[in-house]
Amino acid sequence: MVKETIDVEFHQSRHGIYRELPFKYRDEFGKVITTPTRVLSVTDDSGKSWKYRVEKAGHLFNIRIGDAKRICQGKSDLCGGLCSRECHSFLNDHDELYWNVTGNYWKAPIKEASATVTLSTKETSKNLMVAGYEGRYGSKEACGAETYDNSGNFFTKRSLVIGEG
DSSP: OEEEEEEEEEEEEESEEEEEEESEEEOTTSOEEEOOEEEEEEEETTSOBOOEEEEEETTEEEEEEEOTTOOEEEEEEEEEEEEESSOEEEOSSOEEEOOOSSOSOOSSOBSOOEEEEEOOOSSOOSSOOOOOBOSSTTOOOBOEEEEETTEEEEEOSSOBOTTOO
16 A cells, blocks of 8 residues: 655645546556556545545546635645555566656646655565656656665655656
């Protein structure tokens, strides 16, 4: 399961946000990978549920979070519980997890983004490696990445402009 927390600062009155995630992409070998995804819940930082609607369009999974009867202003923390299957690959010599943390479809700049991935095993991994990237889709510009225990921590090294993730 992937749990996201999105800190949003509304500079204008809005009814919510759109969260767009690719669920279909090409891997480095040109193979089309599909990652079925479903939303389990969306809440704010106090645990109050938010209305949301999910649609698939092309290769994107669109989550519309908000309420036409509610205005959002200032800072807000949205927590989304996303369940994703098949976003990992089991290879002969290692396993891989692919997750596009921010997506590349925000219509606003992103000041900073981070993610922590923790293996759900009690045994400590003896050979945990991480790699992460930031920028336009397909970029090989490395983001910050570090490992500890059975976790990998990823973070942007710079602010992201519209269309970057």
